[in-house]
Amino acid sequence: MKGLFLVEPVVALYAFSSFLIYPLVQQYVYRRLWQELTNTSYPISDNASRCAENSSASNHSSYYKEVQRQASLFSLYTELFSTIPSLVVTLMLVAYSDRGGRKITIITPLIGTLIYTLSFLAVSYFELNIYFLIGASILSSLFGGLGTFLGGCFAYIADLCEDGHQKTLRMAGVDMMIGLLSGVASISTGYFLRAAGFNWPFVTSALFQCLILFYAIFILEETVKKAPTDAIILDGAPQRSAMKQMLYGVYHMFAGASHRSHLVLLMLIFTSFSFAYVGGVSLITLYELNEPLCWTEILIGYGSALSTTVFLTSFVGVSAFTYCGVPQLLIVLMGILSVVSGMVLLAFTKTTVMMFIARVPMLLSIMPFPVLRSMISKIISKSEQGALFACLSFLESLTNNVSIAVFSSVYAATVAWYSGFIFTLAAGLCVIPLFFLGVVGLMGGGVPKEINNPEPVYSGEEDLVEDQNDNSPLLS
Template sequence: MKGLYLVEPVVALYAFSSFLIYPLVQQYVYRRLWQQLTNTTYPINDNTSRCATNGSSSQSAFHREVQQQASLFSLYTELFSTVPSLIVTLMLVAYSDRGGRKITIIMPLIGTLLYTTTILAVSFFELNVYLLIGSSLLSSLFGGLGTFLGGCFAYIADLCEDDRQKTLRMAGVDMMIGLLSGLAAISTGYFLRAAGFNWPFVTSALCQCLILLYAVFILEETVKKPPRDAITSGGSAQPSALKQMLYGVYQMFAGASHRCKTVLILLILIFTSFSFAYMGGTSLVTLYELNEPLCWTEILIGYGAALATTVFLTSFVGVSVFTYCGVPQLVIVLMGILSVLSGLILLGFTKTTLVMFLVRVPMFLAIMPFPVLRSMMSKIISKSEQGALFALLSFLESLTSSVSSAVFNSIYAATVAWYPGFVFLLAAGLCAIPLFFLGVVGLIGVDVPVGREKPEPVYSGEEDPVENLDENSPLLN
């Protein structure tokens, strides 16, 4: 059977299976902590807001205590899983330049499946909820979302020849994530109300098994050359993968002109600083919805999450229309950052259900900067270094996402008693950092060719690339 060069079905089903349980894990942990801390059952009713029937001061104190503990639980989960995931992301995605892109897709799928089955076991047998932290650590050894997306974007970069096609296809991947995650988010509330926590976890695990089979047996590899160092080193491929990672990242900058290196570094700074503000601010939306005065039910949380994921669709439409109309890419990035900035400010002052739904309106272009920045950076470097670039971007995205989640969760735990919306205003203020770097890039200009000053050496896997570096190389200093 001939394989397919379609990675989009993998992304779509992965998004559906992940977002089917992502809001549920937060709610499951919240309910278990409620039971442990209050020695009472979690209040469930059919009202649009639980605050309508539970407005006593004791209930308010319970809410604040559970909010703090749930926020710290998320903090511990991020801290224990961040470092292994980052290391695996760097090594796998950089190694995929020679070893193939599929390994960067298959390994995270295995880790996600292990995490989902652990959640199912904890829920079904009512095990200690803190086992989920250990499960998150175990799954991170297989890579994470950064590894998966880094491999998928490098896979797409292998197949696309012109910049316009690359930008649109990467934006299409982001759109599919949004559409399928939105569909999953709508389903979670009704699924939870009708069948409890176990069946959504089972459904997610079955979807992930299906994805894994597709990735292993149907998805075609884009990198045909086998990793020769894995053969000649007697089975010890890990040191070669580490050298390839260092060598690939070094080569991105070594042969580039000064102007290309400056623009590339500035684009990376825009990407990471914007990711930090956006990911950190939006990671606390579910906790904010569970807190007073909103006190949303699982149905409302599902609708809110589904509405939030429509920004992937609107952002894709925005990228497509603006690209077709010839709008400069920097302007597209600017509109996306301003969209996030306005939405976070409104979110910081939200007190009613109606306004909470309306918050998503100004953020309808929030995802546009990510595919556009990836495409701009991919255009600057050569085709043989796409894996190294996306390994670096995935590493930085995972790092900023994990660090921002930990930072914002700790800030939220400290400020939830006096002003829960403070973290969103802080995230909005941090959007000034990517705006500043964006202005610098606008002054320099981004119409630069691939910055090679001399033919790049071909790394065969037999020699040690680190030993062949010049003694004045910044990588060795």
């Protein structure tokens, strides 16, 4: 059966299955911690807020603050212990995909996600200790993570797109698909939880992940062509060269870049913006569970769905601005300012209506990510796209994990006196990518024309040449 060169269905179903349970993770941990710390059942109400009915209790506020602190620390431990394995796997797999194929970077993290989902189902069904989830997170990180998956998907798209505008729009389309399907999953999560409890959403997510694996293994076509194994085997040379490809691919990308300063500055903008944005957004659910909002699972589902619409609106924004010829740096600037304005509003939000309104200024907040990926991809040759997205995914995963850990610890320390401080911090940290963006603008603002080197077909001859001369490059 002839395969398809469509990675978007994989991304779409992955987003749906992940966000079907993502809002439940913090809620499940929150409820279990509530039961353990208070020795009472978690208050469930059909009202918009649970605070009003419990406001008469003298120790009500202290309970919420302690549970908030413990829940944020749980998130911190999970991120810290799973970060390093995930980063190492991301760097090795996505860099190796330049010669080993892109599908390995897509299939492997899908297996890890399925393991984590089934582990969560076991903890929920058998009411095991919630700290087993940290072990499950570490185990799944050995298969890579979201950074590995997205790095492979974006490298896959880069292989197929020759035109720069097409590459920008298709990468933005992937981000939009993530948001659209995530929104559908998030808005149904609250009703799903109330009607069936925690177990059935996990079962449903696991079934979808099995479907994704089937598509990725048997239907998705490979974009990297490889020679037969017997053509490249000689005294173990392929294994040594493959390891060198993983270790030195990123180095060669930087060493051979003709516009190294642009490459470094664009990556600094990408990582610093990701740090501020992800750190702030990661704690919105905990903020909604806290006083004075005290949202129910239904409202949290609506809030998560509204948050994910930024992927759709950002895609529309990128498409419209690109069609109108707006400079890419200006598109990135508008996206960063969108995040700053939204975070400032979130920091001072105390009512349900304002919590929904605060999300409106952030409707363009995803625009910088696909635009920056496309800008960086244009100045790197096609033979190094895997190394590029390995580096980019490594930095993004590292930044996001460190960001969540830092913001979780800050939130645990500040929730007692000002729970909105973390959003103010996120807005303030956006000054860093704005500074680097200004530097790129002062350097001329332009990114060099796309390098259209023909995509090499690996034949194994490069290994033989390299084994004879250690000073020669790995791949031309």
